Amino acid sequence: MEQVIFTERANQIVRKDGAVDFTIACNRDSLAGAVSQRACVFCGSRVVLYPIADALHLVHGPIGCAAYTWDIRGALSSGPELHRLSFSTDLKEKDVIFGGEKKLYQALTELIARHKPSAAFVYSTCIVGIIGDDLNAVAKRVEAEQGIPVIPVASEGFKGNKREGYHAACKALSKLVGRGDVSAVSPLSVNILGDFNLAGEIWIIKDYYQRMGVEVVATLTGDGRVADIEKAHGAALNVVQCSGATQDLAVMMQETYGTPFIRASYFGIEDMSQALYDVAKFFAEKDPGIMDRAKALVRDELSMLYPKLQEYKKDLKGKKAAVYVGGAFKAFSLVKSFRHLGMDVVVVGSQTGTEEDYKELAAITDEGTIIVDDANPLELSAFIKEKDVDIFVGGVKERPIAFKLGVGFCDHNHERKEALEGFAGMLNFAREVHATVMSPVWRFTPRRSGKAASAATSCTSPERPCDCAEVK
């Protein structure tokens, strides 16, 4: 059943075979005509910067780019919610011909007057890259006139995929960092990077750090505030989650301010605990009691979580999962989380993983697991069938593929409404997996019942015609 659908993509798909050295092609441009699940540079920048709740996010371009990103992500704010509005310069034909700088200037000026944001981000879209508006000049002028940071984001969509967008966003963020006064910041302090506070997740993580006695200076960018980000260089450590999104910022801050960083994942039991231990280890010299506090915290949380997980595991043992997510780092945690539920991940892939990411995935998965870079609906559906999985973890674009084929689904993307991070999140994850995998509805779907449920199929039994038109 190992058919190759797009020959050009053959080396972006690997079946794990321990006897052979692992290689995979990745970080390529998407193939023309294949329906890639990827987005664009702009999307990457938007994802990273969007949760900054007291900033104005103005999309400079035609209306679609802004309309499709209006309040679509569950990034929560504990205060202002300016990020949930969608601002666009809504470029028209004449702007495309004569340039959009004047319109951009007016738009920024009127929106800043109306909403009094703490900063403004201006995103470039594809056609802005073509018509050649000078965003820097406009931003500088408005910044001088309005007295708030106005930061252009070089996110022209065609310049690559989401990764380049992350980079552009990090560059934009680095222009905010360093502006604030850090004299009051504790020596036991961190910034949380690469978490977007979906369904309030960053509040869970922040609470853990605070219980350990660590001050959180800035959250980047979930529940983010401009003033906190301006003080971020005062923190002793950057804790960076996710493979790509904010790593570049951590590197920039290390170069400019000497702030060290560690990587972390807050999904699943091992990775969550490890993150807390790593932070504790970092501060152990300054505060010898911190490791004990971290351990106690993990113990408390686990003693509540464990028995409940066992209940779910009873039902889920031996079931199979397919995982297709944006960044590969999330995939690592998911492979481990499924193990806790007694399940195996048999297909795993990402939109933007790197060679090392895929090597690491190959190392932690079982023989025969399909590992894929930048997949498309035809491939994903073929893998689901080949491996006969019970659940598919992905985003909204993957959901109908799973459901059409009679497979359970868990939304692990930016639109999720359930917190999946932390120990509490692991329980939510287990509950969600259980709810979908164990649903009685699968037995009625054609894949399981062997019966085509589609009314579109024509009459199969001439003796018992299904339509009166067929009665002679």
Add this chain to the structure above:
Amino acid sequence: MKDGSPFVSTTNACKLCTPLGACLAFKGIEGCVPFLHGSQGCATYMRRYIISHFREPVDIASSALGEKNAIYGGGANLKKGLLNVMDKYGAKAIGLATTCLTETIGDDVKMILSEFRSEFGDLSLPAILPVSTPSYSGTHMDGFTGALRAAVDVLAGEEKTPAVNVLSGFVSPEDIRHLKTICRAFCLPATILPDYSDTLDGGAWEEYEKISPGGTPIAAIRAMGGAPASLEFGRTLDPARTAGGLLEERFGVKRLGLGLPIGLRETDAFMAALEELSGRCLPRALGAERARLVDALVDGHKYVAGKRCLIYGEEDLAVGLASFAAEIGLVPVLVASGGSSGRLTSAVAAVSGDILREQPQVASGVDFYEIADKAKTLAPDLILGNSKGYRVLAKELNVPLVRVGFPIHDRFGASRVIHLGYRGAQSLFDRVANALIEKKQADSDIGYGYI
């Protein structure tokens, strides 16, 4: 450009971009894969947006242009992409829409396609339906209408058919199914274009279907030039830009322009046209639906009487809703749309002028910020529109929102919302009355057990 608005920026758009509409229309053609000539992002965003409403697979291919193509032209990628879609999807037709990027760099799609045809003429090529859809002029409705005109332009011929053309506009899959039932009741063969009633609201599958089954058959579109007549819904349409207009210009197929049959009177007009075309009188089942509707309007009129309602959405939908609102006794206070055909005001007046004492405010080319701004002083009791107005209008004003049209991203069953015909009007009326009742019940401390 916006009626009386000093703002240059758009906040919370009440419209979508042109190619999205084109993709939706192409989904209603059998064996057709929508294809966007542009960068990858646009296609992915539109897919996500459409999927969240219909909850069905929506594959939209893209020529996935990168930086080099943006500078040197996207012809090579477009050809490669077309070949891939032909080969992997086995498409019978490819609906090819441009995007802002390829329009701006000035890719000559016509020329690229003629090169493509001469280079690969030896292969059996699908029908390629090209439509120009720069988003910086127009909205998704222009893309929708343009795509249908493109399809007819490429495919339609003169071969005679008894089937009447029904160009039903941007309606729900349930609406399309209902239109089929109606035509069948009149024993009137009909070609409904586009027909995404199965492709965007289909059954469960055994095997992954590369192209969702269903859609207006290509052979039927080929015969549209030989049809006895076309019914085209939408009072704000300009026939010079529609499929129905083209069929009339080129093949002399008589075009009957009607409003979307929303509510009693617009449906009556539709039925009258069908009676004329079929030579039959109103079928009994439909007559019974009409009778029940009128009875319900009487039974429920007090719940809705004089309630102020705010309407927004695509222009033709908004006109239909305004007509319906007026005839059931609601008072439309604002009819708003992100579209700007220039015909909204006159269309609203035409459908409600003889009922309403005072014409509602009509706003075209507006965004939700402006609608919300106006709403503050208009104090509506009820809102009719898509789900995008939930947070910024309905929640803000604490007023019920009856969800209609597209998108409905925050409720289940969007594909099965029915707007058209007597049955659609019945459903809308029940929902409107219940929304008002529910609000009254919820706001009262008494805990009314009957209302």
